[in-house]
């Protein structure tokens with residue numbers, strides 16, 4: 001495996017992505033955790049030093065562990081990583097003097113070929129992306145320059161005899177078009193075969209789970225989402241009946257969702273499952289509540305109580321499994337007020353493990369979202385399940401603006417099911433990031449079959465997005481919208497009007513509340 005020492009660059013995660021794409025297993029660790037002992041224990045086959053926001057010229061700024069220089073494995077320094085490497089090995093780094101470089105630059109070769117630049121200079125020069133204020137003004141003894149750019153005379157340097165390589169630019173970003181090639185060259189010379197696959201990960205993860213939990217019992221909260229589902233199935237493969245899943249139906253799920261989840265896990269996968277229908281509890285607590293934040297808090301608090309109640313019934317449980325992903329656990333290096341480490345936590349059962357004296361099992365904590373999907377495929381999870389649109393924890397509560405009633409929820413479930421069916425039938429589901437119906441807090445007058453109606457209005461929404469932070473409205477054809485309107489009104493009793501939500505995010509949010 002490969003170790004990435006993080007000096008706090010915004011794009012360190014991209015280095016990991018590039019390497020994973022090359023089927024090399026790597027981990028990111030913050031510089032202030034990587035000391036000589038860590039290095040020995042981790043035993044990396046190669047090390048990459050990331051970029052970072054600090055200045056090597058500042059007293060007390062971050063350094064790579066001294067043991068690295070005699071560790072005997074290939075090292076690649078990037079930007080800040082390059083600068084600290086130069087300085088630690090006897091070169092010089094300076095600030096200012098008008099040699100800062102931000103953005104596009106072109107590197108030209110010097111002093112013959114360098115293995116990590118194989119395939120780079122077909123056009124005599126190659127575009128790279130720079131982002132640095134400081135620059136190396138004297139390279140360390142033993143190093144040779146292999147590439148220069150107008151403002152970085154030492155854009156690429158190397159000490160081939162020691163397998164040390166250093167670049168001033170960022171090969172991991174999109175604007176360094178041949179960056180992936182550089183990583184490929186680097187891992188090849190480090191002796192990686194590029195054989196890290198999901199199949200391999202699956203075996204490795206199963207063994208790690210067995211080692212961690214031994215013969216103890218594990219509880220896993222199932223939401224029906226991809227992360228918790230993959231976690232459960234992986235655990236089940238590892239420890240079989242030592243796993244019990246808890247699925248809480250809060251009465252705010254989509255049509256048939258609870259039954260589908262139960263069927264899949266209990267019948268198809270034979271996983272021990274407590275399916276708790278607590279819809280009365282939640283819906284009673286939500287009676288008369290119309291404020292969106294009060295809805296969220298009510299549901300969140302009850303969820304924890306209910307989950308704990310069921311978890312307590314599972315005798316001898318020592319572990320709680322969670323579908324935490326890699327982006328949530330990468331320890332980010334913060335430079336405000338000296339080195340400190342912040343760890344993001346995102347748990348829908350936050351605080352529970354401590355309260356219940358449970359230890360955590362997080363078998364996805366090394367994976368990115370698309371890798372979790374790949375693992376899901378590897379575990380035989382149906383494609384339709386893996387590609388499902390995101391669904392919020394508070395469920396239909398936030399798609400029912402104003403007061404929630406059982407009548408409104410039932411209408412909403414039907415309308416949403418027809419709408420999603422319509423999207424699937426037209427082959428649009430995978431093009432859309434998220435789509436759903438909402439029931440509006442009003443009734444409108446209509447005329448159907450010569451009679452007057454006074455029924456609910458439904459709105460339909462579909463957006464494209466990458467991460468849910470911003471979103472654009474999906475451009476349905478008028479024909480599709482017309483057909484959908486007709487189907488919803490014909491097939492769902494209690495609806496006589498359909499609105500199409502045209503709002504992007506911003507200014508809107510994806511959900512109505």
Ligand code: XMP
Pocket residue numbers: 296390391392393394434468469505508509510511512513
């Ligand atoms: P918004 O509405 O904030 O939604 O634009 C962005 C994404 O987050 C989901 N969402 C939630 N997920 N609990 C969740 O687990 C929530 O309270 C919540 N609110 C919004 C939403 O479905 C969308 O994918």
